[in-house]
Amino acid sequence: xxxxxxxxxxxxxxxxxxxxxxxxxxxxxxxxxxxxxxxxxxxxxxxxxxxxxxxxxxxxxxxxxxxxxxxxxxxxxxxxxxxxxxxxxxxxxxxxxxxxxxxxxxxxxxxxxxxxxxxxxxxxxxxxxxxxxxxx
Amino acid sequence: xxxxxxxxxxxxxxxxxxxxxxxxxxxxxxxxxxxxxxxxxxxxxxxxxxxxxxxxxxxxxxxxxxxxxxxxxxxxxxxxxxxxxxxxxxxxxxxxxxxxxxxxxxxxxxxxxxxxxxxxxxxxxxxxxxxxxxxxxxxxxxxxxxxxxxxxxxxxxxxxxxxxxxxxxxxxxxxxxxxxxxxxxxxxxxxxxxxxxxxxxxxxxxxxxxxxxxxxxxxxxxxxxxxxxxxxxxxxxxxxxxxxxxxxxxxxxxxxxxxxxxxxxxxxxxxxxxxxxxxxxxxxxxxxxxxxxxx
Numbered sequence: 001x002x003x004x005x006x007x008x009x010x011x012x013x014x015x016x017x018x019x020x021x022x023x024x025x026x027x028x029x030x031x032x033x034x035x036x037x038x039x040x041x042x043x044x045x046x047x048x049x050x051x052x053x054x055x056x057x058x059x060x061x062x063x064x065x066x067x068x069x070x071x072x073x074x075x076x077x078x079x080x081x082x083x084x085x086x087x088x089x090x091x092x093x094x095x096x097x098x099x100x101x102x103x104x105x106x107x108x109x110x111x112x113x114x115x116x117x118x119x120x121x122x123x124x125x126x127x128x129x130x131x132x133x134x135x136x
Numbered sequence: 137x138x139x140x141x142x143x144x145x146x147x148x149x150x151x152x153x154x155x156x157x158x159x160x161x162x163x164x165x166x167x168x169x170x171x172x173x174x175x176x177x178x179x180x181x182x183x184x185x186x187x188x189x190x191x192x193x194x195x196x197x198x199x200x201x202x203x204x205x206x207x208x209x210x211x212x213x214x215x216x217x218x219x220x221x222x223x224x225x226x227x228x229x230x231x232x233x234x235x236x237x238x239x240x241x242x243x244x245x246x247x248x249x250x251x252x253x254x255x256x257x258x259x260x261x262x263x264x265x266x267x268x269x270x271x272x273x274x275x276x277x278x279x280x281x282x283x284x285x286x287x288x289x290x291x292x293x294x295x296x297x298x299x300x301x302x303x304x305x306x307x308x309x310x311x312x313x314x315x316x317x318x319x320x321x322x323x324x325x326x327x328x329x330x331x332x333x334x335x336x337x338x339x340x341x342x343x344x345x346x347x348x349x350x351x352x353x354x355x356x357x358x359x360x361x362x363x364x365x366x367x368x369x370x371x372x373x374x375x376x377x378x379x380x381x382x383x384x385x386x387x388x389x390x391x392x393x394x395x396x397x398x399x400x401x402x403x404x405x406x407x408x409x410x411x412x413x414x415x416x417x418x419x420x421x422x423x424x425x426x427x428x429x430x431x
Contacts, residue, residue: 008184010287010373012177028353041188042353043362067363069188076184080366 001035004074005051007061009082014061021052022075024068025127033068033075040070046124048085048131049077060085062131064124088132097125140416143409147402154398160226161391168319168384174284175316175377182370189332189367195356205298205364208331209307214251216274216297216306217241218329219265220313220375221258222383223278228390230314230383231260233324238312241326242269253306257293258379274300285376287369294369301330311371316378319385327375329368 002018022033025047031040044066051059063079070076100122107114138146196202219238221231238261242252252272256262259278266273275296280289300306309330314322352359 006180006184008181010178010181010290010370011174013180026353031353038351040351040353041191041359043359067188067359067366069184069191076188078181078184078188078366 003033003035003037003072005033005077006074007049007063007077007079007082009079014079014082014084015051015059019051019053019058023050023052024070024075024077025049025063026068031068031070033070036072037070037075039072042068042070044068044077044079045120046127048127060131062088062128064128065120085131088128090129090132093125093128093132097122097129100125138408138412140409140412143405143412147405147409150398150402150405154395154402157391157394157398161388161395164227164384164388164391168381168388170284171377171381171384172316175374175381178370178374178377182374185363185367185370189363191350192352192356192360192363195350195352196360203361203364204301205330205368206332206360209301209304211307212250214253214306214308215245216253216255216300216309218255218257218293218297218309218311218372219261220311220379221256221261221264222379223259223280225260226390227383227387228393230322230386230390231258231264233322234261234312234314235264237324237326238265239268241310241312242272255293255296257376280376285373285380287373290373290376291369293372294365297329297372298365298368306330311375313375313379314382314386316382316385320389322382322386327371329371332364332367 002020003022005015005017005019005022006013007015020034024031024033024042025045027043027045030047031042044063046064047062049061049063050057051061061079062083062085063077064081066077066079066082068075068077100118104115104118104122107118109115193206217238219234221234225231238254242254245252253274254265254269254272255275255277256265256273257277257280262273262276262278277289277293297306297309301309308328310326310328312324312326315325316322
């Protein structure tokens with residue numbers, strides 16, 4: 001029995017189909033959404049969602065953080081930004097990383113909330129570059 | 137009566153106006169189709185978000201420390217109104233409908249002794265409100281409508297509003313925008329964003345026995361704190377897309393009317409022109425004939 005995976009970004013629905021398993025990059029570690037999984041809601045870090053059919057990974061999508069809602073029959077991923085791994089532009093991501101590092105240098109190092117937001121963004125972009133380069 | 141030359145010039149100028157209005161109508165129709173498509177594409181995200189928020193709100197019910205975006209500041213003194221309009225005119229009553237509803241709301245709130253702040257979006261709203269209510273404007277955004285709207289516009293706006301709520305500068309926040317019904321009708325609507333109004337859960341949404349079993353990672357409060365600002369942005373984004381679709385729909389209708397009116401006025405001017413020309417010819421003939429008879 002498959003599970004219905006939906007990856008939705010604010011602009012559009014990227015994927016909506018049935019797979020055997022989807023591995024999500026949870027904030028506290030990767031989580032696999034499988035049939036009959038207990039209902040669960042989790043925060044995502046920047047990383048790759050891998051769709052499995054049988055033993056094969058059929059599709060990989062990069063998500064830059066977001067939320068996931070898992071139930072026994074479906075898995076809904078609300079991504080802040082989502083792209084198929086094959087369409088990642090490493091040049092863009094590298095430029096973004098440089099811009100973020102610059103902001104990091106300028107930010108007041110006592111402003112913890114701002115710093116942690118920035119840190120998450122930087123980690124997400126690094127994950128995007130790693131995914132684009134195929135190091136995952 | 138106007139001379140023939142004047143009439144010719146007037147007909148010519150109306151003809152070129154008609155060309156412009158009919159071109160604008162075509163452009164608006166094409167843009168409308170695109171805007172409608174992107175409004176539809178954005179709907180699943182909003183729907184999934186509503187479902188998750190419903191689950192979460194049920195899970196944290198009765199617990200303390202609920203974020204201000206959900207519960208409000210507990211007061212009802214300072215209202216922030218966010219009128220959404222287009223940057224350009226020539227779209228019938230589209231923008232003035234939003235202005236009128238906003239002004240009505242401002243007057244009502246002020247007569248109740250509330251403080252009102254404004255955050256106009258779109259150049260039209262900024263121009264309009266800086267005339268009479270310049271001292272109420274806290275911030276403004278323009279240059280967003282017309283082209284494809286990136287989500288970042290909505291997220292920036294959401295962050296601004298969130299900051300104002302967190303610092304306690306405003307208690308209630310509402311959007312005023314045109315809800316898109318079809319190309320002919322847009323309904324000016326006011327939608328409250330903060331505190332968030334939970335929709336009554338429909339019976340068919342989620343089976344009740346599912347709710348209690350949800351697990352949360354890391355925990356409810358953390359997810360809620362992330363989800364609420366996101367939800368604010370998504371609602372603003374949806375309203376921006378409705379405005380974009382509505383603007384083009386309104387412009388299409390307005391330009392269609394303008395084209396038709398131009399055609400009508402060309403017809404009647406042409407008639408006057410021909411009649412005048414005929415009169416002139418008749419007059420000349422009479423002069424010639426009476427001159428010939430006199431000899």
